Amino acid sequence: MKNDSRIQIELAEARKSIESGNVRSMELYLSKAKRYAREVKEDISEEVAEILGIYYKNSIESGLVEVRRLAESGDVLSMINDLSTVKEYARKVEEDISQKVAEIEGIGYKNGLELELAEARKFAESGDASSMGINLLIAWKCATYLGEDISERVDKIEGIGYKNGLEPKLAEVRRFAESGEVLSMENHLSIAWKCATYLGENISERVDKIEGIGYKNGLELELAEARKFAESGDTLSMGNNLFIAQKCATYLREDISERVDEIERIGLKNGLEPDLAEARKFAVYGDASSMENYLNRAQEYATIVEEDISQKVAEIRALLPQK
Numbered sequence: 001m002k003n004d005s006r007i008q009i010e011l012a013e014a015r016k017s018i019e020s021g022n023v024r025s026m027e028l029y030l031s032k033a034k035r036y037a038r039e040v041k042e043d044i045s046e047e048v049a050e051i052l053g054i055y056y057k058n059s060i061e062s063g064l065v066e067v068r069r070l071a072e073s074g075d076v077l078s079m080i081n082d083l084s085t086v087k088e089y090a091r092k093v094e095e096d097i098s099q100k101v102a103e104i105e106g107i108g109y110k111n112g113l114e115l116e117l118a119e120a121r122k123f124a125e126s127g128d129a130s131s132m133g134i135n136l137l138i139a140w141k142c143a144t145y146l147g148e149d150i151s152e153r154v155d156k157i158e159g160i161g162y163k164n165g166l167e168p169k170l171a172e173v174r175r176f177a178e179s180g181e182v183l184s185m186e187n188h189l190s191i192a193w194k195c196a197t198y199l200g201e202n203i204s205e206r207v208d209k210i211e212g213i214g215y216k217n218g219l220e221l222e223l224a225e226a227r228k229f230a231e232s233g234d235t236l237s238m239g240n241n242l243f244i245a246q247k248c249a250t251y252l253r254e255d256i257s258e259r260v261d262e263i264e265r266i267g268l269k270n271g272l273e274p275d276l277a278e279a280r281k282f283a284v285y286g287d288a289s290s291m292e293n294y295l296n297r298a299q300e301y302a303t304i305v306e307e308d309i310s311q312k313v314a315e316i317r318a319l320l321p322q323k
Contacts (some may be wrong), residue, residue: 006036012048020056021070038321056089063089063101071108077109077136078163078226084101105145113142114276117153124161127168136321153182158198166195170206175187178212182244211251223259230267233274235301238267268301275301276312283319291320 006301010033017026029046035153054310059266063086070079083101090097120135123176136154143150169192176185242260249256280293295313 007033007040007042007044008160009042010036011051015054018051018058023055026051030307034285040283041321053093055096056093057095060086060089060095060097064097064104065083069293070109074108075211076108076112076116076142077225079104080113099300106298109142109145113139113146113148113150116142117150117157117175121157121160123174124164125155127161129165129169129195131189132165133191138217139305162195162198166199166203167193170203170210171196174210177210178217180214182214182218182248185210185218215248215251219245219252219256221250223256223263225297226263227266230263230278231270233265233267233270233272235271238263265305269305269307272301272305272307272309274308276316280316280319283316286321288320291316 010029014026014029014033016189017023017029020229032053033044034048036042053297063082067079067082067086070082073322083104087101088095095248116135116139120132120139123135125128136157139150139154142148173185174190176182176188192203222241222245226238226245229235229238229241242263243280245256246260275294276300279291279298282288282291282294295316298309299313
């Protein structure tokens with residue numbers, strides 16, 4: 001079957017996509033080639049590896065050019081993110097780019113330090129303690145790399161930011177509480193506490209009042225969201241919302257155990273088919289490990305909702321190509 005025309009056409013198109021820089025098309029053509037290869041039980045792993053190797057090598061060079069541009073502009077966060085991708089590609093093709101990376105990082109951290117401190121100060125003066133913290137974190141990374149001590153400058157900026165940021169942050173937290181957005185309320189409360197601790201202010205009574213509003217307004221919203229996800233079979237999202245709902249209920253000293261049990265049963269029952277469908281897909285692809293992961297979860301759900309899926313499991317396992 002080495003001359004199966006469909007496979008060769010898709011592999012050729014994947015190579016052309018690399019030349020034109022169209023990554024998405026390359027991935028689609030390779031996916032189709034691998035599907036055709038599974039159908040005729042042909043091993044094209046070497047051809048796929050060769051094509052991906054070309055892509056990785058091309059991406060390393062173009063990626064380093066882009067990362068250098070970011071470094072020269074002092075855009076440290078983008079530089080770090082893009083460098084991680086380039087380094088991963090280099091690892092895959094066993095190419096040593098450590099010297100180039102070190103050179104680029106040196107440029108980026110040097111050019112970025114003052115920019116990050118200036119941005120942090122701007123946010124501090126406007127009372128945006130969250131954004132200030134992000135910029136200071138990057139500034140510290142730059143300074144550490146360069147061996148510079150910026151502690152006094154950071155302390156001064158933090159003092160401005162925490163002083164200006166406390167009241168705006170508490171107001172923002174209250175807005176989240178009033179709208180029942182519990183997770184956002186909690187996340188932003190942590191920043192308000194940081195401001196207050198730095199300033200030596202006691203905000204515990206104000207926080208208790210805000211939390212009471214948030215947990216009260218959030219309980220029914222979280223249960224409703226959990227039920228919505230349960231009905232669609234999205235058990236992961238259902239679980240996240242139920243966790244927050246139980247936190248609200250604990251604070252309010254309400255017993256929601258029966259409602260939680262009902263929602264969970266709905267979710268687990270509706271989550272069976274999506275998991276079986278994923279297992280079936282991986283079985284056809286020949287990915288036994290992923291297939292078993294989804295089958296195991298489906299079987300756990302089935303046990304809880306007392307449903308027999310043994311025949312479906314057997315049928316899915318039978319789809320796995322035999323070596």
